[in-house]
Amino acid sequence: MQYIVADLEATCWEGLSGSPNMEIIEIGAVRLASATGPVEGVFGEFVRPVVDTTLSAFCTRLTSIRQEDVDPAETFPSVFAKYVEWIGAAPFVWGSWGAYDLNQFRRDCQRHQMPLPQTFERHINLKQEFARLKKTKPCGMSQALKKAGLPLEGTHHRALDDAKNIARLALWILPRLEAEGMGLKEA
Numbered sequence: 001m002q003y004i005v006a007d008l009e010a011t012c013w014e015g016l017s018g019s020p021n022m023e024i025i026e027i028g029a030v031r032l033a034s035a036t037g038p039v040e041g042v043f044g045e046f047v048r049p050v051v052d053t054t055l056s057a058f059c060t061r062l063t064s065i066r067q068e069d070v071d072p073a074e075t076f077p078s079v080f081a082k083y084v085e086w087i088g089a090a091p092f093v094w095g096s097w098g099a100y101d102l103n104q105f106r107r108d109c110q111r112h113q114m115p116l117p118q119t120f121e122r123h124i125n126l127k128q129e130f131a132r133l134k135k136t137k138p139c140g141m142s143q144a145l146k147k148a149g150l151p152l153e154g155t156h157h158r159a160l161d162d163a164k165n166i167a168r169l170a171l172w173i174l175p176r177l178e179a180e181g182m183g184l185k186e187a
Contacts, residue, residue, distance in 0.1 A: 002040070003032040004087055004094035005126070005170050007162040008101045009065060011049050014058035023049045024108050025070050026063070027083055028159025029094075030167040035174035039167065043086045044160035046073035051111070063157045076108050084117060095124035095174075097141045097166050126166060129173050144169055 009026040013019065029043040046069050049055075055067050073079070087094075096102065102123045109116040131138040134147060141162060142152050150168055154161025 001034065002090055002092045003035065003170065003174060004092050005030045005032065005163050005167040006094055006096050006101055007159045007166060008096075008104050009063045009157060009159045010104055011052055011055065012059045012062065013056045020107070021051050022104065022107070023047075023051055023111065024076055024104060025049055025055070025059075025065055025073075026159040027079060028161070028163040029083065029086075030163045031087070031092075032167060032170065032174075035171075035178050037171055041086070042160060042164070043083055044163075045079045045082065046070050047079045048073040048075050050075055064155055065158070075112075077112050077114060080105075080108070080114070092119065093122050093124060094120065095126045095166070095170055097144075097162070097169075098127040098138075099125055124174075124177070126170055126173055129177060130169060133173060133176055141166055141169070148172060 006027065006029040008024050008028075010022045010024050012022060024047050026046050027043065030039055031041040032038070033040045046065070048070050055065065055070065060066055102120065105120060106116055127138050127141075127144070130144050136147065139147070142156060145152050145165060145168070148169060153165055156162065
């Protein structure tokens with residue numbers, strides 16, 4: 001079974017979390033050949049926002065994504081189509097750090113009146129599984145890396161860098177889930 005570990009960055013504003021106007025501005029993903037690796041490929045693309053086209057100063061400070069990064073980018077339907085094509089037809093399970101990424105994919109697909117592929121519903125909340133397996137409270141990715149004795153690599157809050165870091169955690173989580181018979185192996 002191949003695994004896709006994804007992370008998204010979205011428009012955001014200081015003091016305003018969970019806004020319905022949030023939209024994806026970067027998709028990052030890592031493809032793992034199996035629960036134990038290796039990394040088979042990476043995907044990283046900016047997405048041009050269409051609801052609020054100007055990034056807030058807070059968003060740029062948090063993510064380091066600049067207006068000049070997203071202005072020439074394609075909009076979500078085009079980038080998402082590339083992402084789905086990059087994933088390919090092979091059976092996969094995808095995971096992200098928390099439920100946010102799945103929910104944001106749902107929101108952006110709905111915003112652009114396009115279906116979320118059914119295969120995306122086969123999702124692992126790696127944050128919850130890490131907490132359960134480590135017998136600790138759910139925490140952010142950077143804190144989980146510390147708990148796992150791994151350094152943060154790259155730039156935090158950049159989609160591809162975060163996906164790579166989450167994939168490093170997934171290489172510890174996924175074999176344990178498979179050993180528990182969590183239904184992740186091909187039928």
